[in-house]
Amino acid sequence: MPDAGLLPIDPGARRAILDAVASLADDSTALLARLVRHRSLLGEEAGCLDAMAELFAGLGLTPQRVPVDVEALAGVPGFSPPLLDYAGRDNVAAVHRPREARGRSLMLQGHVDVVPEGAADLWTTPPFEPSIRGGRMYGRGAGDMKAGLVSIVMACAALRRAGVQPAAELQLAAVIEEECTGNGALAVMQALPRPDACLIPEPGPGFPALYVAEVGVVWAWVTITGRPAHVRDMQAGVNAIEAAYVLMERLRAYEDTMNRAELRHPAFAGDNHPINVNFGTLTGGEWNSSVATRARLGVRVGVMPGHSCHDVRTDIERLVEQAATDPRLRGARLAVEFRGFMADGCVFPPEQPIALGVAATHRAVTGAELRHYAATGLTDARFYALYGGTQATCYGPDAENIHGIDESVGLDAMHDVTRVLALLIAGWCGLEAA
Ligand SMILES: [Zn+2]
Structure with missing residues (x-):
């Protein structure tokens, strides 16, 4: 003892x-x-x-x-x-x-x-x-x-x-x-x-x-640049705020994956959702009658002990890259930077x-x-x-x-x-x- x-x-x-x-x-x-x-x-x-x-x-x-x-x-x-x-x-x-x-x-x-x-x-x-x-x-x-x-x-x-x-x-x-x-x-x-x-x-x-x-935590900031247009010609533009939602879907799916029982550290066996992805801030847009040109998403992603925050950082970079190729985004640009928590x-x-x-x-x-x-x-x-x-x-x-x-x-x-x-x-x- x-x-x-x-x-x-x-x-x-x-x-x-x-x-x-x-x-x-x-x-x-x-x-x-x-x-x-x-x-x-x-x-x-x-x-x-x-x-x-x-x-x-x-x-x-x-x-x-x-x-x-x-x-x-x-x-x-x-x-x-x-x-x-x-x-x-x-x-x-x-x-x-x-x-x-x-x-x-x-x-x-x-x-x-x-x-x-x-x-x-x-x-x-x-x-x-x-x-x-x-x-x-x-x-x-x-x-x-x-x-x-x-x-x-x-x-x-x-x-x-x-x-x-x-x-x-x-x-x-x-x-x-x-x-x-x-x-x-x-x-x-x-x-x-x-x-x-x-x-x-x-x-x-x-x-x-x-x-x-x-858990550990990674903070990421994603800046999304769409294509501006007047709303009467909305289909010609790419709305940066709507593009943010496409990325958010992908991050939510990633969260589901990371909470799978086989990826869970034994200390978290009793918790069926230890890894949380939080969309903490979303700012963007310029005018109610203009297609939003730019949006910025601040996100917090949990890190399971046994995975490193640097792995999660790489995962986020990959998700952002993949989101940029989503047909719904039609050429919106996504840039990610990491400031704040990089914690195991x-x-x-x-x-x-x-x-x-x-x-x-x-x-x-x-x-x-x-x-x-x-x-x-x-x-x-x-x-x-x-x-x-x-x-x-x-x-x-x-x-x-x-x-x-x-x-x-x-x-x-x-x-x-x-x-x-x-x-x-x-x-x-x-x-x-x-
Ligand atoms: Zn405290």
């Missing part, structure tokens, strides 16, 4: 830590509201990053800014082609160094970026004005993953309040672009010493769970010590077993698992409607995750007097 190898925690220290987490519950909820108010969309992360730097400093640590240096990272495995310039968007990291390292080192990381709110008028309360209803906080990013950031900060704050500190290096990081490239996490991983494990409190699937696998799928073995440590600590705190979750989306944990030679997984609070309307997170679940993180630090790193 594999073992998490957690160090025993003195019962008095354990009690003091749990009491400290309980005493910080209101502060935790207030901090979550504060972070949700930061509208930290792509390119607008600075305020939330500053807040995280201030919080790390409040833990007695020295925050360090970690830029995403495209030139330095371009050849590093896992790098994704950027969507945006990185100036003024440096990640924040902080490292606790013990007086005497006795335990194992640990990275606790979260992302500050959130996805757009969608149609704001569909939200019950405005997406960046946090609102508590029925024990849940509603707001964009509440679950994905500002509650996780709160748990990281408050777990450390609870240790301080209990008069103890980790007896091993503890790395904290708040990163950008988890939702579109992962380059923030990659930059931080390259900048810091490799930890013995990485845990990211990304939200669970709606029940307490440990991530055991995740990944397995997080549940028998690795960090996974066992999380499961054992969750059991000790809540009395319940964690279920295993193979995620059909991706997280930054892949960098450590695939390229860092570091065991990694995700475990976080109960969130609903992430990336949707009325996103929320359960506050009790967030407090439970804080308890688990605090005791996991204690058992994984060991403790010394502060």
Whole structure:
């Protein structure tokens, strides 16, 4: 039977830590509201990053800014082609160094970026004005993953309040672009010493769970150029928007193929549709009475672990080429470019010590077993698992409607995750007097 190898925690220290987490519950909820108010969309992360730097400093640590240096990272495995310039968007990291390292080192990381709110008028309360209803906080990013950031900060704050500190290096990081490239996490991983494990409190699937696998993702952008014409002579033109639909049919058929049972990684055996092709954006056209000349389709394609994102990229290139020869397109031109995610799928073995440590600590705190979750989306944990030679997984609070309307997170679940993180630090790193 594999073992998490957690160090025993003195019962008095354990009690003091749990009491400290309980005493910080209101502060935790207030901090979550504060972070949700930061509208930290792509390119607008600075305020939330500053807040995280201030919080790390409040833990007695020295925050360090970690830029995403495209030139330095371009050849590093896992790098994704950027969507945006990185100036003024440096990640924040902080490292606790013990007086005497006795335990194992640990990275606790979260992302500050959130996805757009969608149609704001569909939200019950405005997406960046946090609102508590029925024990849940509603707001964009509440679950994905500002509650996780709160748990990281408050777990450390609870240790301080209990008069103890980790007896091993503890790395904290708040990163950008988890939702579109992962380059923030990659930059931080390259900048810091490799930890013995990485845990990211990304939200669970709606029940307490440990991530055991995740798909990869490729983002592609296809520009379609038709042939303009007045609508009274419509047949003489080629409509770029209609041409986009031809490509979409082919991508949908590809999705069906990639979800066939024989192509599925064993970790996804229980999921009959792990690979999703999403048409995220479609823009185009110029005038209601003109045949649309140009359209642009933004698409996200899932990647099964065991297939590489580069294979999927080649598949997309082939599908675009084939679509261009479709007789319905009659000479429309299609050009594909890849910016954003170029990410491989990944397995997080549940028998690795960090996974066992999380499961054992969750059991000790809540009395319940964690279920295993193979995620059909991706997280930054892949960098450590695939390229860092570091065991990694995700475990976080109960969130609903992430990336949707009325996103929320359960506050009790967030407090439970804080308890688990605090005791996991204690058992994984060991403790010394502060
Ligand atoms: Zn997330």
